Amino acid sequence: MRLTTLLTLIVLLLVITVSCSKDPQQAAHKELTLAAISGVEGDALKAAALDYERQTGVHIEITQFPYANLFEKELIDLNARTGAYDLIMMDDPWFPTFATKQFLTELTPLLQKRGQNGPDTDFVDTSIALCRHPYQTGSLYALPYVGNSQLFFYRKDLFEKHSLKPPTTWDDVLTAAKTIQEKETGSGMYGYVMRAAQGNAAVADFMPIFWAFGGEMFDASGKPTVNTPEGIAALEFMVQMGKYTPPGYASFNADEVGAHLLQGTAAMSINWPAWISKFEDPSKSKVIGKVEFTTLPSGRKPGQAEIGNWLIAIPRTARNTEAAMDFLVWATTAEQMKRSALGGNPPTRKSLFRDPELVAKFHAYPAQLRSLETSRPRPRTPQWNEIENAFGIFLSKANSGALSPAEAMNQANAEIEKIVQRGR
Amino acid sequence: MSRALKYLILLLSLVAALAPVYWMFTISLKSEVDHFAVPPPWFYFTPTLEHYYDAFVTRSFAQYLITSAMVAVISTICALVLGTLAAYALARFRLPYDLDRKLSLWILSTRMFPAIVTALPLFLMMRDLRLLDTKASLIIVYTAFNLPFVVWMMRGFFDEVPRDLEEAALVDGDSRLGALVRVVLPLVAPGLAATAVFCLIVSWNEFLFALVLTQTDASMTLPVWIAGRVTQYEIKWGVMSAAGAVAIVPILVFAMAMQKYLVRGLSLGAVKG
Amino acid sequence: MPKLRRLSNAAVKRHLLPYVLIAPAVAVLLALSIYPLIYSSTVSLQVNDAWSPGNFTRLLSDNFFLTAMAHTFVFAVAALTCEFLLGLGLALLLNSHIRGRGFFRATLLVPMMLPPVVAAIVWRLLLNPNFGAINGTLKQIGVNTESLTWTASPVLAMLSVIAVDVWQWTPFVFLVLLAGLQAIPQEPYEAALIDGSTRWQTFRHVTLPLLKPAILIVLLLRTMDLLRVFDQIFILTEGGPGFATETISLYIYRTAFRFFDFGYAAAMSFVLLALTNVISVVYIRLLRNESRA
Numbered sequence: 001m002r003l004t005t006l007l008t009l010i011v012l013l014l015v016i017t018v019s020c021s022k023d024p025q026q027a028a029h030k031e032l033t034l035a036a037i038s039g040v041e042g043d044a045l046k047a048a049a050l051d052y053e054r055q056t057g058v059h060i061e062i063t064q065f066p067y068a069n070l071f072e073k074e075l076i077d078l079n080a081r082t083g084a085y086d087l088i089m090m091d092d093p094w095f096p097t098f099a100t101k102q103f104l105t106e107l108t109p110l111l112q113k114r115g116q117n118g119p120d121t122d123f124v125d126t127s128i129a130l131c132r133h134p135y136q137t138g139s140l141y142a143l144p145y146v147g148n149s150q151l152f153f154y155r156k157d158l159f160e161k162h163s164l165k166p167p168t169t170w171d172d173v174l175t176a177a178k179t180i181q182e183k184e185t186g187s188g189m190y191g192y193v194m195r196a197a198q199g200n201a202a203v204a205d206f207m208p209i210f211w212a213f214g215g216e217m218f219d220a221s222g223k224p225t226v227n228t229p230e231g232i233a234a235l236e237f238m239v240q241m242g243k244y245t246p247p248g249y250a251s252f253n254a255d256e257v258g259a260h261l262l263q264g265t266a267a268m269s270i271n272w273p274a275w276i277s278k279f280e281d282p283s284k285s286k287v288i289g290k291v292e293f294t295t296l297p298s299g300r301k302p303g304q305a306e307i308g309n310w311l312i313a314i315p316r317t318a319r320n321t322e323a324a325m326d327f328l329v330w331a332t333t334a335e336q337m338k339r340s341a342l343g344g345n346p347p348t349r350k351s352l353f354r355d356p357e358l359v360a361k362f363h364a365y366p367a368q369l370r371s372l373e374t375s376r377p378r379p380r381t382p383q384w385n386e387i388e389n390a391f392g393i394f395l396s397k398a399n400s401g402a403l404s405p406a407e408a409m410n411q412a413n414a415e416i417e418k419i420v421q422r423g424r
Numbered sequence: 425m426s427r428a429l430k431y432l433i434l435l436l437s438l439v440a441a442l443a444p445v446y447w448m449f450t451i452s453l454k455s456e457v458d459h460f461a462v463p464p465p466w467f468y469f470t471p472t473l474e475h476y477y478d479a480f481v482t483r484s485f486a487q488y489l490i491t492s493a494m495v496a497v498i499s500t501i502c503a504l505v506l507g508t509l510a511a512y513a514l515a516r517f518r519l520p521y522d523l524d525r526k527l528s529l530w531i532l533s534t535r536m537f538p539a540i541v542t543a544l545p546l547f548l549m550m551r552d553l554r555l556l557d558t559k560a561s562l563i564i565v566y567t568a569f570n571l572p573f574v575v576w577m578m579r580g581f582f583d584e585v586p587r588d589l590e591e592a593a594l595v596d597g598d599s600r601l602g603a604l605v606r607v608v609l610p611l612v613a614p615g616l617a618a619t620a621v622f623c624l625i626v627s628w629n630e631f632l633f634a635l636v637l638t639q640t641d642a643s644m645t646l647p648v649w650i651a652g653r654v655t656q657y658e659i660k661w662g663v664m665s666a667a668g669a670v671a672i673v674p675i676l677v678f679a680m681a682m683q684k685y686l687v688r689g690l691s692l693g694a695v696k697g
Numbered sequence: 698m699p700k701l702r703r704l705s706n707a708a709v710k711r712h713l714l715p716y717v718l719i720a721p722a723v724a725v726l727l728a729l730s731i732y733p734l735i736y737s738s739t740v741s742l743q744v745n746d747a748w749s750p751g752n753f754t755r756l757l758s759d760n761f762f763l764t765a766m767a768h769t770f771v772f773a774v775a776a777l778t779c780e781f782l783l784g785l786g787l788a789l790l791l792n793s794h795i796r797g798r799g800f801f802r803a804t805l806l807v808p809m810m811l812p813p814v815v816a817a818i819v820w821r822l823l824l825n826p827n828f829g830a831i832n833g834t835l836k837q838i839g840v841n842t843e844s845l846t847w848t849a850s851p852v853l854a855m856l857s858v859i860a861v862d863v864w865q866w867t868p869f870v871f872l873v874l875l876a877g878l879q880a881i882p883q884e885p886y887e888a889a890l891i892d893g894s895t896r897w898q899t900f901r902h903v904t905l906p907l908l909k910p911a912i913l914i915v916l917l918l919r920t921m922d923l924l925r926v927f928d929q930i931f932i933l934t935e936g937g938p939g940f941a942t943e944t945i946s947l948y949i950y951r952t953a954f955r956f957f958d959f960g961y962a963a964a965m966s967f968v969l970l971a972l973t974n975v976i977s978v979v980y981i982r983l984l985r986n987e988s989r990a
Contacts, residue, residue: 033639033640035639037655037656038652038653038654038655039655039656039657039658040655040657061640061641063639063641063644064652065652066651066652066653066654066655067654067655067656068651068654068931068935069635072954072955073635073636073639075954075957076544076547076636076954077639080547080548080551082551082639084556084557084639084640085639188462196938197935197938198935198936198937198938198939198940199935199937246827247826247827247844247846247849248825248826248827248846248847248848248849248850249849250846250849250850250937250938250939251846251848251849251854251937251938252849254656254657254658255654255657255658255659256825256827258657258658259460259827259828260827263460263828272657274656274657275657283455283456283457284456284457285457286457385955385956386955386956389951389956393761393939393940394939396937396938396939397851397938397939397940399938400850400851400938400939400941401850401851402851402938402939402941403939415761427795430790430795433786433790434787434790434795434801437787437805438801438804438805440864441804441805441807441808441864441868442807444808444816444819444820444823445808445811445819447819447822447823447830448815448819451819451822459822459828460825460828461828462827462828462836463833463834463836463837464829464830464833464834466830466834506721506722507722509718509719509721509722510718510719510721510722510723513714513715513716513719514715514719516715517714517715519715524715527719527723529981531723531726532977533974533977534726534729534730535921536921536970536973536974536977537730537733537734537966538925538946538949538966538970539925539927540925540946540949540950540962540966541733541949541953541962541963542729542730542733542737544736544953544954544959545732545733545736545737546729546733548736549729549733565729567725568725568726568728568730571722571725572726575722600714625809625810629811629812629813629814631812631813631814632927632928646812647812647813647814647815650812650814650815650818651814654818654932659818659821659822661818661822664815665818665819667815668811668812668815668818668819671811671812671815672810672811672812675810676807676810679806679810680803683799683802683803683806686806686872686876687802687872687875687876687879688876688879689876690873690876690877691875691876691877691878691879691880
């Protein structure tokens with residue numbers, strides 16, 4: 001073999017490699033690219049995109065990433081200004097990060113071009129407040145697509161069997177959990193099920209207890225205050241509920257909680273409405289017709305659910321802002337959102353929560369609307385990811401028995417303080 | 425050690441090695457309600473193909489399979505060609521200033537930097553080269569990722585081939601490269617095969633770079649797609665297992681075909697010191 | 698004249714040949730490692746876009762970093778020890794004349810071929826404390842599994858992630874060691890037999906020394922991979938419960954991508970890189986002494 005042959009070979013390899021790079025012709029065909037979450041919310045948007053293409057001829061490429069990675073993907077892409085995405089789907093606690101970094105397009109001028117002064121008043125107030133930066137009062141940078149907020153799930157049949165009244169306070173919950181677990185002993189039934197895996201999971205299941213006990217993450221000056229007596233009492237209560245929760249809950253995520261509910265081995269839980277339609281599906285559920293839903297229990301303060309909406313925004317670097325806005329407006333109309341709702345995604349429009357067809361299918365809708373309208377967001381700080389991570393680690397540690405509740409809260413407070421300091 | 429005890433240990437190891445893989449296959453064939461059944465149905469359950477249908481028909485799984493195959497095969501070939509040439513030179517020529525040894529060490533050390541930290545700069549680099557979201561970017565990265573391993577393995581193999589053989593070919597009028605291709609390569613073929621198997625496994629299974637460098641379905645590989653089945657509310661165990669079951673087949677077939685060379689190949693070179 | 702020129706041309710060509718052969722590989726590696734290295738060094742020395750050693754001083758007071766580092770070492774040492782002992786045992790077993798050798802050899806390699814992402818997912822399902830097949834089967838044979846919560850208890854979670862790594866990578870160790878054993882010639886064994894050595898003596902004085910290069914290589918490769926383990930733990934426990942299985946790679950990943958503090962992530966990586974380098978140099982030294990001896 002000669003040197004020339006060798007060089008030819010290497011050039012050939014290069015050619016093959018480069019031929020695998022993007023075909024510019026093909027790139028011109030797809031008109032919009034959307035980063036979405038994998039799962040029901042992204043699936044609904046995918047179905048809508050197909051309809052949209054049929055109606056308008058605009059092709060929308062939807063790429064789905066898992067929850068654990070979507071935020072990272074969007075953050076690197078927006079930060080590096082690659083312009084890869086015309087639309088991004090995001091969980092509402094990410095919004096302050098993106099908005100503070102000025103990654104998003106302001107939507108009001110685009111709405112005005114389309115003859116609207118602002119977002120439709122049919123959107124639930126707590127949902128639209130999430131789309132503004134600063135919270136509730138600022139400019140509009142996103143529209144709400146999926147109207148999740150936590151609900152309290154309980155087994156109607158077991159509550160009737162043991163003559164318990166539907167839980168309205170956390171004390172009720174504790175009593176009911178104790179009663180059910182004692183009386184159902186031997187059947188593998190647990191009184192309660194929660195998730196305390198570090199990160200999002202533990203924090204989401206803790207916040208409603210924390211708030212009901214009178215805890216606050218920050219004081220008026222922005223200093224963390226999780227280790228107040230109220231906060232410590234709330235964590236002590238959570239650990240106490242752990243006695244009535246299946247073993248190993250310190251590593252549970254939504255998946256394990258759902259599995260326990262569907263298999264009929266737990267009597268109560270805080271969860272997201274996405275599960276509701278599964279309870280009535282015989283291929284997945286052993287508890288058909290047995291699960292009831294209500295708003296979050298109260299403590300010293302009225303019960304408040306944590307809101308967890310999925311928003312859609314247009315990055316500043318989007319290649320095709322106008323077409324993206326057209327699709328965004330179309331996808332969030334009542335008509336389109338109803339189709340997504342039929343697929344199991346809670347809407348963000350009041351009219352849909354009262355839509356007879358939907359209410360007939362999802363009997364939890366009245367409770368959901370009440371929960372959503374009184375819900376509370378996670379603190380609106382661009383550092384929420386880091387704070388939630390640290391907070392979640394200590395909540396999970398307390399629940400796995402590695403730390404006492406008071407120690408966990410003190411250490412959490414110190415770590416959160418460090419994070420806040422760094423952000424200043 | 426008695427024969428019976430030997431077999432007992434081997435059988436236990438076999439069960440330990442295969443049971444999780446077997447369990448994955450059964451999950452891929454079970455309906456969702458059986459995934460969490462207690463006691464676990466190891467053998468008796470009603471099989472269903474719904475998850476395979478979901479993967480291939482509803483979610484065009486074949487597309488990711490093809491992307492993965494292209495990326496894995498091309499990057500393995502690139503790494504083998506470039507790596508073998510470099511390894512041959514490093515094994516056969518003494519360069520001035522001890523350069524050959526220093527280069528070998530440097531090449532190996534490029535593998536030590538944590539992949540996580542190279543991921544972001546590589547992302548920026550690929551952006552500037554306009555290669556983001558292409559198979560080419562993954563091919564280039566995997567080639568570089570596998571190169572140190574190839575160079576290192578092949579150098580060991582070349583060291584074992586007596587120089588006389590090539591010198592005879594050189595005297596016969598062959599060029600250096602001619603001698604390499606006609607005389608030396610056939611001798612180290614088992615080693616090359618073994619190296620190829622490892623490269624292929626690595627590129628086929630790699631997750632982190634694939635995740636970071638992928639923006640749309642255009643360059644999504646199997647591991648990224650599979651990881652995407654962990655949704656916020658539930659893990660799609662069925663589809664995931666079906667995908668995992670399909671993903672392991674090509675590697676398994678290739679590795680089994682090369683099985684005979686794996687041990688013989690490895691024993692030829694690097695491990696002899 | 699023309700003849701002379703052709704000759705010198707050939708000489709030049711011969712002289713340049715090694716460089717030409719090495720160049721493409723070095724070019725690819727340079728292109729893909731220099732830029733990341735420069736980039737990471739630059740950002741690691743900046744805090745809020747100003748030059749500062751802050752990222753490196755922060756390391757010392759960061760409990761998360763120190764704990765993650767400790768976890769990484771516990772994980773690496775434990776997994777390496779188990780993988781090595783099991784791999785060596787299996788390799789010795791299969792190096793003897795035993796029926797079905799090829800079959801055992803082939804099937805024992807299967808775990809290595811499963812994508813780590815998939816392996817972690819399968820194990821997550823198996824290890825589920827309440828619905829997993831492991832606890833389910835144990836319950837069936839009468840074991841009380843109440844306290845076997847695997848990935849949910851701090852100690853068991855670490856054991857679980859170690860076990861999964863051992864499950865997946867022992868085959869690799871086994872394969873390399875088996876190849877090493879088969880590369881040992883027969884003569885030293887025959888000599889030992891004549892000397893009347895016991896089995897243990899033969900193993901200690903013949904097999905182990907001759908297997909040393911293979912052992913060092915496999916330990917080097919595994920150590921490098923164990924110190925930067927990511928995929929499996931990320932999917933199996935995400936570092937939990939609490940912080941119990943958070944290794945340095947996970948923490949670096951979170952810092953870089955979730956908190957977008959790339960400078961700090963790079964600073965941590967340099968520490969990890971330095972440690973990996975030190976360990977590798979030790980192995981390579983040992984290896985070189987070995988090949989000289």
